[in-house]
Amino acid sequence: MAILKIARMGHPVLARPAAPVADPTAAEIRVLVHDMIETLEDIGGRGLAAPQVHVPLCVVIFLAPGEDGRPSLTTLVNPTIEPIDAAMEDGWEGCLSVPGLRGLVTRHARIRYRGTTPTGEAIDRVADGFHARVVQHECDHLDGILYPRRMTDLGKLIFESEARWYAPTRADDVEEEGAA
Ligand code: NI
Numbered sequence: 001m002a003i004l005k006i007a008r009m010g011h012p013v014l015a016r017p018a019a020p021v022a023d024p025t026a027a028e029i030r031v032l033v034h035d036m037i038e039t040l041e042d043i044g045g046r047g048l049a050a051p052q053v054h055v056p057l058c059v060v061i062f063l064a065p066g067e068d069g070r071p072s073l074t075t076l077v078n079p080t081i082e083p084i085d086a087a088m089e090d091g092w093e094g095c096l097s098v099p100g101l102r103g104l105v106t107r108h109a110r111i112r113y114r115g116t117t118p119t120g121e122a123i124d125r126v127a128d129g130f131h132a133r134v135v136q137h138e139c140d141h142l143d144g145i146l147y148p149r150r151m152t153d154l155g156k157l158i159f160e161s162e163a164r165w166y167a168p169t170r171a172d173d174v175e176e177e178g179a180a
Contacts, residue, residue: 004039004053009098009146011054018049018056018142024077024116029059033075033118036061045096047134049141052097060138064131076115076123079139083108084126091133093147094160102163104156105147107136 007013021029032055040048040061047062058078066072087109094102110128113135117123127135137147148157158166 001038002035003042004035006039006043006052006096007054009095009148011097013051013054013056014097014141014144014146016051016056016144018051018058018144020058021077024118025120029057029077030118032057032059033061037073037075043096047138048096049138051141051144058142060135060142062134062138064127064134074123075117076113076135077118079113079115079135079142081108081111081113081136081139084110084112089133091130092163092166093133093137095137095147097141098146098148100160102158102160103147103151104153104166105133105137105150106152107133107150111135113139 023029032050032053036048036050036053036059039053040046040063047060050057050059059075060079061073061075063071063073088106089109090104090106092102093105109132110126111132112124112126114122114124140147140150148154151157156166
């Protein structure tokens with residue numbers, strides 16, 4: 001177990017596509033996921049993609065409300081996403097690789113996502129709201145895309161310390177703790 005170093009915007013590992021994992025149940029993937037979870041818990045974040053810890057593989061973890069409404073951790077290896085309809089939604093996001101900033105990002109409002117867990121279980125879910133947003137944000141990391149590239153109005157790229165002027169809600173936060 002280890003707390004991993006987070007790559008910041010500008011590091012090449014964040015700008016290139018990650019490689020699919022040949023065997024999601026491989027021991028090294030289990031170790032990677034354990035370390036990613038420990039790292040996320042240490043920072044108090046909401047999601048993390050393997051390239052953010054300098055590992056260019058298709059692995060993401062995220063916290064989203066489970067069936068009981070409480071945050072539950074999901075690990076996805078080789079995830080895929082498809083939008084359910086054309087509806088789009090704006091929401092404020094932060095990113096552990098873009099510390100101190102937040103941006104207003106337009107995402108698909110409803111998605112279906114699939115992937116495999118490190119125990120080999122297939123995941124196939126429909127998500128909306130924050131859940132849909134965090135999955136899209138994390139999966140973007142696997143395509144080498146950071147959220148500022150998804151923004152259409154860079155006037156809405158702001159410092160966390162100024163977020164109160166835009167009243168972003170906690171429910172819309174992605175990844176970063178502490179900025180409300
Ligand atoms: Ni991020």
